Amino acid sequence: MAVESKASRRDILGALGAGVAASTLASSTSAMAQDATPLKIVDFHNHFMNTSWSLNTLANVPTAARPTWEAITRNLQSPDALLASLEGSGIAARVINAPTAFIEDADGNVPKDAQQRINDQMAELVAKHPGKLYGLATVNAFGGDESARELTRAVRELGLRGVFVESARGDLLLGAKESRPVLATAASLGVPVFVHPQTDAALHKRFSAIGPVGTRLARGTINSAALISLLESGTFDETPNLRIVVTTLALGGVLLAGGFGNGQNIRSDAPELARRHVYVDTMGINPVAVRCVIDLLGADHVLMGTDWPIVVEKDVPARLQKAFVHAGLNAAEQRMVAGGNTLKLLGVG
Structure with a gap:
């Protein structure tokens, strides 16, 4: 028993x-x-130029790289290619911008009415594809009150949802007094400022000899310098509601800023009233880089972004998921980085 x-x-x-x-x-x-x-993926970092513009993208391109840049240039001005890039890619929408760097002459000048024309064209394009395309205004960040007025028009009258600016102009970095009117206007309008890398002649000459990575390093250095200038110049003290987005190329500057000086307030553990709202995209979708910026800034300050069509990423949903697993994100945080943060910044939904 x-x-x-x-x-x-x-x-x-x-x-x-x-x-x-x-x-x-x-x-x-x-x-x-x-x-x-499936995550709703919204790509924050994409470029497009209307076919009415003659682009300079093939100037001084080495012979070996010319086929690649010819394809990039075609895609830059093809609405069909832009929309086709969404089909079957797992990307629900793209946020597009139009850099004037693509139309500058040898002296860095653009037509006087370039900003207005670009913004009108951008608004017309995104209006045809609601929910799939969101547009950023293009302005000269150092153009003072005139550029600030154009930004106001682009947001209030044209319905664009943010602003694209270059990191520097000549010897001026973003954060200089010349850039304050545009930055203050963006903050008052409640729209994000996408601070894009650019080519600095001196750095390019020195670093491009290294190869493509050297070129990216030169551009990323200017992107980093613009971020640090914004933090150290008192710009955020004047405009605490300012929302700045930099690219993964500025990762070195983000890490440096997060450890020293006023940049410590970009971190996720900064007091809420003192926190400086700096966002970083996921360009390259490198799991280590994604985890790094999430650990520093918080999952609420990281945006999915690829740099289309300069870079055409493959298998984006799978690669993004791999990065999320590496970063230890829960389901809610994954939705934020994939698209939620971008839509919130743009005031969508």
């Missing part, structure tokens, strides 16, 4: 264990099913 009793208890415990295991498996499967729901 004792043996039978022990056996019975083992049977009962085994049955209970099996039930618990089945319940746990069911819960796990349910959670996985929820997590497996």
Whole structure:
């Protein structure tokens, strides 16, 4: 009887264990099913130029790189290519901008009405594809009150949802007094400022000899310098509601700023009233880089971005998911980085 009793208890415990295991498996499967729901991916970092512009993208391109840049140039001015890049890619929408760097002459000048024309063209394009395309205004960040007025027109009258600016102009970095009217206007309008890398002649001459990575380093250095200038110049003290987005190329500057000086207030652990709202995109979708900026800035300050069509990323959903796993993000945080943060910045939804 004792043996039978022990056996019975083992049977009962085994049955209970099996039930618990089945319940746990069911819960796990349910959670996985929820997590497996496709993320809504909104790509913050994309470029487009209307066909009315003659681009300078093929000037001084080495012979070996010319086929690549010819394809990039075609895509830059093709609405069909832009829309086709969404089909089957797992990307729900793109935020597009139009850099005047693509139309500058040898002296860095653009036509006087370039900003207005670009913004009108951008508004016309995105209006045709609501929910798929969102447009940023283009202004000269150092253009003072005139550029500030154009930004106001682009947002209030044309419905554009942010502003694209270059990191520097000549010897001026963003954060210089000449840039304050545009930055203050963006803050008052509640729209983000995308601070883009650019080519600095001196740095390019020195670093481009290294190769393509050297060129990116030169451009990223200017992007980093603009960020640090904004933090150290008192710009955020004047405009605490300012929202700045930099690219992954500025990662070195982000890390440097996060450890020293006023830049410590960009970190996720900064007091809420003192926090400086700096966002970084995921250009390159490198899991280590994504985790790095999430650890420093918080998942609420990282945006999915690829740099289309300069870079045409493959398998974006799978690669983004891999980066999220590496960063240890929960489902809510994954949705934020994939597209939620961008839509919130743009005031969508």
